[in-house]
Amino acid sequence: MSKEKDIKLTFKEQWATLKFILGFLKPFKWYFVGALFFGVLTTIFTAIMPFILSTFMDQHLVIGKVTDRTLVYFSILYFSVAMINAMSWFFRWITLQNGSNMVNQYIRGKLYDKLLTLGMRYFDQKPTGWLITRVTNDTDLFQFWTMIFNGIISIISIIISFIALFYIDVPVTFGMMVFLPILFAAVWLYNHISTQVYKAMRKRLSELNTKLNEYISGMRIIQEFRQETRLNNEFDETNDEYYRLRMRVITINGLLLSPMVNFLMAISIVVVLFLFGNRSTYSLVEGGLVYAFIQNVRQYFNPITGLMDSLSFWSDGMVASSRIRQILNETEYAPAQHPVEGVKIVEGKIEFRHVNFSYDGVIPILKDISFVVNPGETLAFVGHTGSGKSSIINVFMRFYEFGDGQVLIDDRDIRDYSMEELRHKIGLVLQDSFIFVGNVADNIRMMNSNIPIDDVIAASEFVQANHFIEKLPNGYETQVIEGGDAFSSGERQLLNFARTIVRNPKILLLDEATASIDTETEALIQDGLEKMSQGRTTMVIAHRLSTIKDADQILVLDKGKIIEQGTHDELLVQDGYYADMYRIQTLQKGL
Numbered sequence: 001m002s003k004e005k006d007i008k009l010t011f012k013e014q015w016a017t018l019k020f021i022l023g024f025l026k027p028f029k030w031y032f033v034g035a036l037f038f039g040v041l042t043t044i045f046t047a048i049m050p051f052i053l054s055t056f057m058d059q060h061l062v063i064g065k066v067t068d069r070t071l072v073y074f075s076i077l078y079f080s081v082a083m084i085n086a087m088s089w090f091f092r093w094i095t096l097q098n099g100s101n102m103v104n105q106y107i108r109g110k111l112y113d114k115l116l117t118l119g120m121r122y123f124d125q126k127p128t129g130w131l132i133t134r135v136t137n138d139t140d141l142f143q144f145w146t147m148i149f150n151g152i153i154s155i156i157s158i159i160i161s162f163i164a165l166f167y168i169d170v171p172v173t174f175g176m177m178v179f180l181p182i183l184f185a186a187v188w189l190y191n192h193i194s195t196q197v198y199k200a201m202r203k204r205l206s207e208l209n210t211k212l213n214e215y216i217s218g219m220r221i222i223q224e225f226r227q228e229t230r231l232n233n234e235f236d237e238t239n240d241e242y243y244r245l246r247m248r249v250i251t252i253n254g255l256l257l258s259p260m261v262n263f264l265m266a267i268s269i270v271v272v273l274f275l276f277g278n279r280s281t282y283s284l285v286e287g288g289l290v291y292a293f294i295q296n297v298r299q300y301f302n303p304i305t306g307l308m309d310s311l312s313f314w315s316d317g318m319v320a321s322s323r324i325r326q327i328l329n330e331t332e333y334a335p336a337q338h339p340v341e342g343v344k345i346v347e348g349k350i351e352f353r354h355v356n357f358s359y360d361g362v363i364p365i366l367k368d369i370s371f372v373v374n375p376g377e378t379l380a381f382v383g384h385t386g387s388g389k390s391s392i393i394n395v396f397m398r399f400y401e402f403g404d405g406q407v408l409i410d411d412r413d414i415r416d417y418s419m420e421e422l423r424h425k426i427g428l429v430l431q432d433s434f435i436f437v438g439n440v441a442d443n444i445r446m447m448n449s450n451i452p453i454d455d456v457i458a459a460s461e462f463v464q465a466n467h468f469i470e471k472l473p474n475g476y477e478t479q480v481i482e483g484g485d486a487f488s489s490g491e492r493q494l495l496n497f498a499r500t501i502v503r504n505p506k507i508l509l510l511d512e513a514t515a516s517i518d519t520e521t522e523a524l525i526q527d528g529l530e531k532m533s534q535g536r537t538t539m540v541i542a543h544r545l546s547t548i549k550d551a552d553q554i555l556v557l558d559k560g561k562i563i564e565q566g567t568h569d570e571l572l573v574q575d576g577y578y579a580d581m582y583r584i585q586t587l588q589k590g591l
């Protein structure tokens, strides 16, 4: 898997990305408006609470005017404000959580929908692990939304505290403002240091995931070639480095985050006390007022720590959002159909007319391919590895768009058929099939609940897959794991045959298995293949020439071109490439 490249976004790109990602909030805007409303409410109430206490202190406690009535009044007032504050905090929390999770789910859905529209050409360029990370990790923007939200609330909170401070005492507030540049410098310093370390840490984590992904998917090869120790050392190295960086982040946060802000706050409080103390030498200073002032100074410093802490999520969120944007703007779509209403595949005649094709639009793969397969006939492709056999199937299945030429079914352009019609009437049997999580029957009917179990059993009996299925612990109801590793490759093939035949396709595309299978299963498979192709137009990629002797037509491919064409006997008479291949294979068999 390719290593993740560092993404550096310019200011302009960040702005465009931010606008793009904020656009997703629209359907859920009331959640965020609600969260902001309750957030502001919390901030206001938190600023008011010290005033209640300072009024009680200065106007009742200090001057000895505390009665039962005032005690009850202030207690109820303070308690009520605290209650409303706690409730606001709860609603702020719940609305923000709800909104964020809904947006994330919405983006994840959009991304997945988009991936389903993209063509194989796109998937050829992107490693599976990379795509999975995009849909799972990148859409988990929870911390990013929280950061934006907390950022707004913090700024409002700082403004409200400032208003409160000015309201209490203008000169002392001005005196305290001397600290603003120092505070900004501290925020900048923290951000500067922590961003680098956070970035390095996340890079290592991504490397760890990539390595893990590779190890698990390549476990067979790793064990076969005894690579365990080497890979273990490599993994340990990255793991150690990740630990080291994590510890550095913890140290930086421990040193700079709360302590630095608290230290600055302590100095501010000292300055505040100094200024009030100085004033007390020539005029009366109310203790409660000093208390309210200091509480608001705290209120002013508190959000700064949170703000600094969450700044590191900014670049993460931006990079994730830019990748989401990139995928959603991707134009490498699956080949488009222009279905004509009511057009169905009836006969199953196939024709290629001068078809040219390239995977990347640069290197030509298929060159001027022309052939006709009449309904019910069998056409076999033979040729060396890389000669273009699978590419013909890929083009016919519409996995890739072809260049010039025409592909016709029943004398109509293949694009005239809907994708559903093509997928329904064309059965593709690859060398190895994918088995989904579920039971055996569901895997045969491909989760299409309209197919009754009787049809599933009939299809399995037709291709003789029933013998091994019936021996499974729960027969057709047996649960299987993803990938079907519990089955042999022959069994997977037979399941695949049943899966194809249950849909009763008009056209069959077969990629003959090259994997060695025991003779008994091989005989079953050959039998299944023959039975399946009866009465169906069949195109088969043949690896063993002995199996295609009876084919109506054989095409010999070399470097994407048809170099010989005819029946088995005709090609032997031609005594060319096919005849050579046939001789080599029969010789090998004889050995």
Ligand SMILES: Nc1ncnc2c1ncn2[C@@H]1O[C@H](COP(=O)(O)OP(=O)(O)OP(=O)(O)O)[C@@H](O)[C@H]1O
Pocket (backbone or CB within 6 Å): 124, 359, 360, 365, 383, 384, 385, 386, 387, 388, 389, 390, 391, 392
């Ligand atoms: N997804 C792809 N992207 C780019 N090039 C590809 C892709 N798939 C195949 N090719 C190239 O196209 C050429 C033809 O490949 P193709 O798979 O059609 O050959 P083949 O005859 O089926 O081979 P084999 O018998 O080994 O399956 C090869 O050079 C191969 O490298």
